[in-house]
Amino acid sequence: MPRGKTDFLLFFSFIGGIFTASFFAQYYYVSIPLFIISLLLFLQKQEKRLFYFVLYSLIFSAIFFASFNYFLNYQNRVLKKEFYFENKSFLVKVLDEPREREKNIFVKVKILEEEGFHGLYKNIALYLPTDAEINYGDMLKIQGKIQTPQNTGNFNYRQYLNKENIGLVSVYPKFEIINKKQYENFFEKIKGFALEQKQNFKEKIKNNLSQDTASLLNSIVWGYKSDIPKDLSDNLSKVGLRHITAISGLHITLISTLLMESILLLGFWRRQAFLLSVVLVSFYVFLLGFPPSAVRAAIMGGLFLLSQNIGKPTNLLNPVLLAATVMLLFNPLLLKYDIGFQLSFLAVLGIIFWSNFIKDKLKILFFNNENYFLNIISLSISAQIFTIPLVAFYFGIVSLVFLISNLIILPLLPLILFFGFLGSIIPYGEVFLITIWPIVKLIVLISDFFSSLNFSFLNIQNLPLMYLVLIYTLLVILTYFVYKKYRFSSVKI
Incomplete structure (x- = not known):
């Protein structure tokens, strides 16, 4: 069996x-047999020799069962203890940038010098008033x-x-700031510096726009x-533009496309443009403060950049699956509980399988000329x-109305x-x-x-x-027929 299919x-089994x-x-009792049957059907088409068919079946089934049990053991390990303190005092340190919400501020902190707390039980999610600095x-x-x-309902x-x-x-504990910005190592210093600059950038925008x-x-x-x-967030969801507000795989891919295009226009070779784009995307993630969601999105975007550097049709599916496998190996809970991971992964898969098909169908809008704006729209x-x-x-x-709204806005997103x-x-x-400002206002x-039109969205x-x-099963079947015609092609810039 070819190396790529192996x-x-x-990755698929894991x-x-x-x-x-x-x-x-x-x-x-239903899901496991379905996987095994699917695996055997796939192998039967790829491997006609009985010995290797049996060998591959055993190996990949073992990987499937190993990852199945790995998740269950990981889940049980992190959930086995119960703690409850009515009026307990702790000395803690803020581990990440506080997240401002409508009614409170979410702060991730670590307990300092307290015996009996290990691993994730040293970390506390604090919910503080919105005026907490x-x-x-x-x-x-x-x-x-x-x-x-404590779990609530089905969540x-x-x-x-x-x-x-x-x-x-x-939730809303009493708190007192003992020391400000206590950085213990070089990484914490550069992350602290990046987050300070990011906050300054935020204030600069707030001071100059409505x-x-x-x-x-x-x-x-x-x-x-x-x-x-x-109200604006809800409206963006109703018109299919909510995705532009998230630092996701699509977001980083669009930034990567913009960088590659700009650097190539300056006369650089493709390899030079690739290396410069990687450096600049890494710098952007640094300025964001290395949030896990942005790091994962950068990995997905980096794979897209790699395909552009190669400059020929490339099978990107295996590298994307490898990246997802490594992430899940470190934290298998991401697949179920991290929406950002799910959306980034699916967005990049959509680009791999569908971008050239969409581009081919939209060429008529650009008089059958392939250009930068056509690439941006087809990617998105x-x-x-x-x-x-x-x-x-x-x-x-x-x-x-997501198609109409995206056709209008997405070509302008790189400028924004x-x-x-x-x-x-x-x-x-x-x-x-x-x-x-006029583009953002648009x-x-x-x-x-x-969003004010009654037919613009459905509530489900x-x-x-x-x-x-079932929907994704049908989508996979449809994607298979698209793949047969358009194959795994990198998006040409």
């Missing part, structure tokens, strides 16, 4: 075991009710926090999604093909990213921010207009998981 089965254990462990690296003394996260809040390596939670446009631009460029007013629409069902599952909204970034970081960059106006509440599986 690698595919290796991820399949994690997936089955995450979502269908209680239906193991807390920064990364601060040392706090907290006092109040601290406990193991497993405990595992949701476990995937961020958090084992305890405290509230709605400033919040939207800060979300697009710097990932501050919680700054967007709820193809990414959404695989993510729309998941968005409907989590957020209960399906936009019926480029000038928004420059306007934030360089002295006297206000002129760039003012320049792109997104707000389009969202308001289309409580979509059953089995329905979601």
Whole structure:
């Protein structure tokens, strides 16, 4: 069997075991036989020799069962203890940038010098008032009710926090700042520096644009999604533009495309453009403060850049599956409880399988000429093909006008990213921010207009998981026929 198909089965078996254990462990008597049958059917077409057919079947089945049990053991290991303190005091340190929300601030902290707490149980999720001035690296003394996260309804809040390596939670405890910005090593210093600059960039945008446009631009460029007013956020979901506010695989891929195009236009060779783009994307992730979601998105975007560097049709599926396998090996809870991981992974898969098909069908809009704007639109629409069902599952909204709104906005998104970034970081960059204000305002106006139309979206509440599986099964079948015609081609810039 060819090496590429062997690698595919290796990654597919591992991820399949994690997936089955995450979502269908209680239906193991159905899900496991289905996987084994699918594996045998695939192998039967690839390997006609009986010995190797049996050998491959045993190996890949063993990998599937190993990853299945790996997830269950990992899940049981992180959930085995219960803690409850009514009025306990701890000395803690802020581990990440506080996340501002509508009603509170979410702060991840680590317990310092306290015996009996190990692993994720040294980390606490604090919910503090919105006026709390807390920064990364601060040392706090907290006092109040601290406990193991409690699940509510069908939502497993405990595992949701476990995937961020958090084992305890405290809501509105008393707190006192003991020391500000206590960095212990070089990495903490550069991360602290990056987060300070990022906060300055955010304030610069807020001081030069109106509230709605400033919040939207800060979300697009710097990932501050919680700054967007709820009505605007809802409108973006209804018109299918919510994805532009998240630092995802699609986001980084668009930035990578913009960088490659710009550097190639300056006369650099493709290899030089690739290396410069990797450096600049890494610098962008540094300025974001190395959040895990951005790091994972950068890995996915980096694979896209690699395909552009090679400059010929390339099978990107195995590298993407390898990246996902490595991430899940370190934290198998990501597959079920990290929406950002799910969306980034599916977006890149959509690009791999669908971008050239979409580009071919949209060429008529560009008089059959392949150009930069056609690439941007085809990338974005193809990414959404695989993510729309998941968005409907989590957020209960399906936009019926997403194609129109994306055709209008997506060609302008690289300009927003480029000038928004420059306007934030360089002295006297206000002129760039003012320049792109009309474009950002256009997104707000389009969202308001289309969302006001009764036919623009569908509300789908409580979509059953089995329905979601059925939708993706049909999508995979459809994708197979697209693949047969268009193959795995890199998107030419």
